[in-house]
Amino acid sequence: MLVADRYRVERALGRGGMASVYAAHDLNVDRPVALKILSADCSGHPLLLARFSREARLHGRIHHPNVVEVLDYGTSDTGLIYLVMELLEGEDLGCTLARLPALPWPRARELMLQICAGLGAVHAAGVVHRDLKPSNCFKIVVDGHESICLVDFGIAAAIDEPRSERLTLDDQIVGTPEYMSPEQARGERVDQRSDIYAAGLLLGEMLTGSLPFRAATSSAMLAAQIYEPAPTLRSLLPPNVLIPAALEPVYARALAKQPEQRFATIDQLAAALRAIAPGGPVLCSGSFERAPLGSRPALETNTCARPQPLRRPASKRKWSLALAIAVAMLIGAAGALALASSLVAAAN
Helix, strand or coil: CEECCCEEEEEEEEECCCEEEEEEEECCCCEEEEEEEECHHHHCCHHHHHHHHHHHHHHCCCCCCCECCEEEEEECCCCCEEEEECCCCCEEHHHHHHHCCCCCHHHHHHHHHHHHHHHHHHHHCCEECCCCCHHHEEEEEECCEEEEEECCCCCCEECCCCHHHHHHHHCCCCCCHHHCCHHHHCCCCCCHHHHHHHHHHHHHHHHHCCCCCCCCCHHHHHHHHHHCCCCCHHHHCCCCCCCCCCHHHHHHHHCCCCHHHCCCCHHHHHHHHHCCCCCCCCEEECCCCCCCCCCCCCCCCCEEECCCCCCCCHHHCCCCCCHHHHHHHHHHHHHHHHCCCCCCCCCC
C-alpha cells in the first residue's frame, strides 16, 4: 500500500483504539519511518479527529534530540489521515526498569537530565506532555551513548490553549493515574509543573524501583496523588542501596502537592540534579531485544562505559525500526479514546 504517493507501507506494528502504526518507507528521501494512520471509524468522529490533529499540531512544534521527531502530517487522496515520525531502535524505560528496578545514581542522573532536556523543549514550545511515564521515555544507544527520546503526545495540551477548545478536548481526567499530578488528578487545567511532578515520580522510580503510592483502583490512586504526602526516598530504597542525601529535598520539592511549591521550571529541576555529583562512572545498556507485544526482554547483561555530556547529534539519529515506540504511541491513543467519557486506567 502506498500512502500519499510517498509512504510505502511495509508491515503493521500494532493497533490501538484510535490508530494503527506501520513500518513504512519514505520514497522521497529513502528512509524508514513510522506511519500512524487514524482508524477509519475515528475519522468521522469530530472529537477523536480533533485529538489526532492536535497531537500532530502540538508535537510538530517541538524539535529536539530528546523528543521523537514528527516529520509529516496530512490526508491522502483516499482520505487516510496520517502522522509520520522517525523510527528509533531501542526500548522504553519501562523495559529497562523491569530488568533493573533500581538504577545507580550516576546512570539515573544522566537519564533524568535527558528527560529534563526533552521536557524543556516541550515546555518552551508551549506544550504540556501530561503523560510522562517510563513507557513514554524511549531509550536508544548511539555510538555507546545512552539517550532518551520522549514519545506519545496523544494527550498533550497547549499551555495557552483557548478555554473553548480546552473544554471541547480536555474537560476530562486524562492520563495515567500512577504518574498524575494532584491538579491533573482533579481534572484541572495543568501547566509545566504537572510534568515536573511526573518527572519527580520517575526520578524516585529509577532510584528505588518503587512509586510512592500503592492503590488497588484508579480512583484510589488519584486520591493518593491528591491527598497523601509522598514518603521519603530513603523509605523506598531497597536494602543495601545508597543514594546521595542531597536528593531527598529535590525529590520532595518535585512532588509537592501545590504546584507553586514545586520547581517553577524543568530547568530548575535539572540544575538541582546537575548540582549533585554523579560520584561514579555512568554505565549504560549497549544492547536491546525486541519483544512481542505484552512481553518483556530477557535480563540485560551488556554494559558500556559512556562519556559525558550525553547528547545525540541530530545528524547521527538512527532511522531503524523499533516496535517499542509504536506500542508506546498506541497506548496513548487507546487511552485517549477510552477517556472520551471516563477515567482511563494506567496502560503500560
